[in-house]
Amino acid sequence: MIRLENIERTFQVGDEQVYALRQINLTVRVGEYLSIMGPSGSGKSTLLNILGLLDRPDKGVYHLDGRDATHLDDRPQAELRRHKIGFIFQFFHLIPRLTATENVELPLTLAGVAPAERKQRVMAALAELGLADRARHRPDQLSGGQRQRVAIARATIMRPALILADEPTGNLDRASGQEVIQTIEALNAQGMTIVMVTHDPELGGRTRRQVRMNDGRIAHDSGADDEK
Amino acid sequence: MTGALRTTAGPMMKSNDVVRFCFGSLAGYPLRTGLMLLAMSIGVAAVVLLTALGEGARRYVTQQFSSMGTHLLIVLPGRSETVGGPPPLLGQTPRDLTVEDAQALTRSSAVRRVAPIMVGSAPVAYGNRTREAVILGSTAQMYAVRDLTMAQGRFIPEGDIRRAEAVCVLGHKLKAELFGADAPLGRFVRIGQRRFRVIGVLTRKGQSLSVDISDVAIIPVASATALFNRSSLFRIMVQAQGREAIPRARQAILQILRERHEGEDDVTVITQDALLATFDRIFKALTLAVGGIAAISLGVAGILIMNVMLIAVSQRTGEIGLLKAVGAPGRQISRLFFSEAAMLSMVGAMLGLLIALAGQWVLVRLFPEFPISAPLWAPIAAVGVALGTGLLFSVLPARRAARMDPVMALSRR
Ligand SMILES: Nc1ncnc2c1ncn2[C@@H]1O[C@H](COP(=O)(O)OP(=O)(O)O)[C@@H](O)[C@H]1O
Ligand SMILES: [Mg+2]
Numbered sequence: 001m002i003r004l005e006n007i008e009r010t011f012q013v014g015d016e017q018v019y020a021l022r023q024i025n026l027t028v029r030v031g032e033y034l035s036i037m038g039p040s041g042s043g044k045s046t047l048l049n050i051l052g053l054l055d056r057p058d059k060g061v062y063h064l065d066g067r068d069a070t071h072l073d074d075r076p077q078a079e080l081r082r083h084k085i086g087f088i089f090q091f092f093h094l095i096p097r098l099t100a101t102e103n104v105e106l107p108l109t110l111a112g113v114a115p116a117e118r119k120q121r122v123m124a125a126l127a128e129l130g131l132a133d134r135a136r137h138r139p140d141q142l143s144g145g146q147r148q149r150v151a152i153a154r155a156t157i158m159r160p161a162l163i164l165a166d167e168p169t170g171n172l173d174r175a176s177g178q179e180v181i182q183t184i185e186a187l188n189a190q191g192m193t194i195v196m197v198t199h200d201p202e203l204g205g206r207t208r209r210q211v212r213m214n215d216g217r218i219a220h221d222s223g224a225d226d227e228k
Numbered sequence: 229m230t231g232a233l234r235t236t237a238g239p240m241m242k243s244n245d246v247v248r249f250c251f252g253s254l255a256g257y258p259l260r261t262g263l264m265l266l267a268m269s270i271g272v273a274a275v276v277l278l279t280a281l282g283e284g285a286r287r288y289v290t291q292q293f294s295s296m297g298t299h300l301l302i303v304l305p306g307r308s309e310t311v312g313g314p315p316p317l318l319g320q321t322p323r324d325l326t327v328e329d330a331q332a333l334t335r336s337s338a339v340r341r342v343a344p345i346m347v348g349s350a351p352v353a354y355g356n357r358t359r360e361a362v363i364l365g366s367t368a369q370m371y372a373v374r375d376l377t378m379a380q381g382r383f384i385p386e387g388d389i390r391r392a393e394a395v396c397v398l399g400h401k402l403k404a405e406l407f408g409a410d411a412p413l414g415r416f417v418r419i420g421q422r423r424f425r426v427i428g429v430l431t432r433k434g435q436s437l438s439v440d441i442s443d444v445a446i447i448p449v450a451s452a453t454a455l456f457n458r459s460s461l462f463r464i465m466v467q468a469q470g471r472e473a474i475p476r477a478r479q480a481i482l483q484i485l486r487e488r489h490e491g492e493d494d495v496t497v498i499t500q501d502a503l504l505a506t507f508d509r510i511f512k513a514l515t516l517a518v519g520g521i522a523a524i525s526l527g528v529a530g531i532l533i534m535n536v537m538l539i540a541v542s543q544r545t546g547e548i549g550l551l552k553a554v555g556a557p558g559r560q561i562s563r564l565f566f567s568e569a570a571m572l573s574m575v576g577a578m579l580g581l582l583i584a585l586a587g588q589w590v591l592v593r594l595f596p597e598f599p600i601s602a603p604l605w606a607p608i609a610a611v612g613v614a615l616g617t618g619l620l621f622s623v624l625p626a627r628r629a630a631r632m633d634p635v636m637a638l639s640r641r
Contacts, residue, residue: 045639054553054634075557082555093550093638097256107554109249112240154554 001162001193002028002051007060009046020046022216024060028195030161033188034223035204036197038213044197045166047213051195052085052164053077065161082111086155086192088165088184092147094139094154100126100146101135104153111158125153129183145176152183156192163187165196169203181206241560250568253544260536265576268533268614271526272580275610277587278522280602282515287599289511293504297375299340300500301477303333303464303485307494323494324460325485327389327449332488336480338473339466343370346452347462352445353418354406361402362444363419365452373467376441381413381428384448392450396424401442403429419445420455474499519606523613529576530617537569537625541632548629549637558630565626566619573618577611584610 007024010017020043028034036044049055050062053069062070069080094103101122108118126132129149139147148168155163165184169177181203188194198204209223241249254261305325330344346365351358370376371383383397396417403412403426412426424447432442453459468477478497485495541548551561584602591600 049635052553054638075559078552078555078557078560080555081553087553089638093546093553095547095550097252106551109245110241110551110554110556110560112242112245114242115244158555 001030001032001065002026002195003061003063004050005061005063007047007050007057007062009043009050009055009057019216021050021057024216024218026211026218026221028193030193031188031191032209032223033185033194033207034196034209034211035207036195036211036213037199037201037204038219042213043216044213048164048166048195048197051162052087053081082107083158084160084162086158086160086163088148088151088155088163088168090167090170092139092144092151092171094147094151096139099136099138100131100142100150103139103150104157106154107158121157122153125157126150129153143176144172145179148172148176148180149183152180152187156187160192162193162195165194167197167199170199177203246564246567247571249564250571253540254568254572257540257543260540261572264529264533264536264572265579267529268526268573268576268618269580269583271522271529272577272607272610272614273583273587274522274525275519275613276581276584276602276606277591279515279519279606280584280588280600281591282511282518283603283606284598284600286508286511286515287601288597289507290504291599293500293507297373297465297467297500299468299471299474300373301466301468301474301481302498302500303466303481304496304498305460305463305494307496323489323492325464325495326459326461327453329485329488330461330464331389332484333464333466333481335484336477338469338477338480340469341369341373341467343367343373343465343467344449344461345370345463345465346449346456346460348452348456350420350455351418352402352406354412354415357406359402359405362440363452363455364444364446365449365455366446367449370446370465373465374441377431379429379431381426383428384446385427389448390450391448392454393448394422394424394451395427395448397428397430397446398426399430399440399442399444400432401440402445417445419447422451422455424451474501515603519609523610526610526613526617529614530621533569533572533618534621534624537565537622538628541565541625541629544629545632545637548632549634552632552634553638561632562626562630565629566622569618569622569626570615573614576618577614580610580614581607 004024004026007021008019009021010019012018024047036047038044046055050057053072057070060070061068064080065084069077072080095106098106104122104125105118108121123132123135126135129152131146131149131153134142134146134150139150142150163184168184169180172180177200184194184196185206196207204210210220211218211222212220303325305323327344330342333339333342343366348363348365349360350363352361366384367389368384368386376383379400381397384395385393387393396419398406398412406412406417407415412429415426416423417426418424424445430441447455466477466481468474478499481497482493482495486493489495548561584607588600588602591598
């Protein structure tokens with residue numbers, strides 16, 4: 001599904017070049033459940049952003065679904081994000097003025113799906129995540145765990161093949177974090193490929209494959225052997 | 229796959245949804261939305277109301293001119309250098325116009341009536357009340373020429389123009405001030421050192437071109453000559469036989485007076501139509517100028533919109549980043565912001581029109597005699613300019629939103 005070859009990403013900070021990613025080689029197959037761990041500033045978020053086509057590498061090639069996604073224009077890039085990729089963020093990024101339903105509905109609305117079909121799909125998604133009775137609530141009327149589940153419903157409403165989660169439990173208490181992780185694992189069970197950045201070694205330990213980053217490099221990859 | 233994706237028509241968000249989304253975000257920031265609506269609507273209302281006032285002033289002046297009488301020519305002593313220009317306000321008068329000059333004008337077949345006008349000022353007294361008033365010396369002809377109407381009694385009678393009959397006609401305000409509720413007809417008033425019998429009172433006709441005829445006393449021109457001890461006229465008012473006779477009348481007047489003044493062209497003839505046309509032009513220009521100034525306020529509103537939209541873009545960074553993450557291309561995002569500005573200016577313009585209507589309603593009630601009404605082009609132009617500026621000034625914010633780096637946008641929480 002994903003193949004990264006010699007990816008590099010540098011940032012210009014003042015006069016200095018900061019290497020966020022160096023020589024990243026990574027292959028992720030369809031249906032994998034993968035965690036990325038490592039100290040703060042080691043390049044985990046940058047890697048996830050590149051995978052999600054929100055950022056471009058300075059060097060290297062990114063293959064998504066067998067095609068070169070490194071130098072796409074804005075439009076096809078957006079198209080891929082809309083249909084293939086779902087994002088889950090540490091800070092949820094729900095739009096405060098919209099209800100849970102409207103937040104989940106947003107990708108469908110932007111894609112021009114008819115209102116009747118939208119309603120039906122959103123209701124089903126909310127019900128599946130146990131949020132049916134929260135449909136009309138706005139984010140500030142929801143708990144952290146509920147917000148993250150609304151965000152997950154939004155990330156999956158387009159049935160993407162790839163879910164990218166950047167510290168999805170980083171802003172939650174243990175219990176809500178557990179719920180969220182179970183939700184994500186259920187998605188994986190349905191066949192979605194999951195790449196999850198986490199700080200929590202316990203959560204990282206639950207994934208089938210673990211990637212450890214350090215200083216912009218992949219320091220350890222538990223699945224590297226079966227790649228070749 | 230690449231090919232397949234490229235040929236897919238881009239995402240088409242339904243226009244209903246665009247409107248709902250934009251309405252939501254406008255309603256989500258009521259203060260900034262309110263401010264922009266205020267600026268926009270004030271701009272539109274200003275354009276419409278100010279042009280309505282200008283247009284009202286133009287109509288008012290036109291009305292005043294026509295209430296002066298019809299097919300009028302005015303003969304002034306002294307020569308104006310520019311043909312058809314305004315009368316010479318200053319400058320020497322080489323030769324006076326006299327009552328005989330006025331009488332001579334009746335020779336022309338193009339002329340229907342001639343009214344000599346002499347003007348002076350004198351105290352008018354009845355009993356122990358005295359008012360300083362404008363005294364007009366004229367003839368019976370003035371009644372028809374100036375299109376006057378009587379409230380009581382009659383006007384100066386026809387008769388020998390040289391007879392200094394001691395009768396007078398009072399304007400209604402002067403009558404009210406001197407007589408109060410008393411009946412004035414047949415009473416005697418003292419004008420200067422002479423006694424005049426009141427034979428008539430004019431109706432309340434209001435002001436007609438600088439001379440307030442409600443505040444005058446009109447006496448026979450021979451009486452005025454004696455009263456002021458001079459024979460020079462202020463002007464001669466001539467009524468032509470008809471509208472088409474005006475140019476002929478003008479030529480005749482100039483020729484007759486040239487003969488009488490030893491070949492000198494030393495009078496100015498103003499036709500009512502020419503004056504009217506001049507005033508009309510002046511007021512149209514004025515209306516345009518005032519409307520233009522108001523349109524600048526719309527431009528200012530546009531800049532305000534740009535400013536506030538820019539703030540909105542930076543306020544809503546997270547939202548923009550999220551829209552990108554869930555697959556909105558830059559174009560779509562700029563279209564959303566653009567639509568938002570369009571909706572704002574549209575609603576602002578409509579509010580402005582409502583304010584303008586309300587303002588007009590109030591003005592019409594406050595000044596019922598003043599014919600206020602906006603020309604048709606004013607609201608159309610105002611709304612057009614409002615929409616134009618709204619859209620023009622949201623180009624920059626919309627582009628900024630579209631080009632925002634999603635990673636940066638999402639990293640701020
Ligand atoms: N926009 C940026 N500008 C400058 N430096 C950046 C930027 N984004 C990330 N970095 C730097 O790149 C490195 C990796 O950052 P990041 O991927 O956010 O790390 P992590 O998510 O593992 O904590 C850090 O040193 C960070 O300071
Ligand atoms: Mg990070």
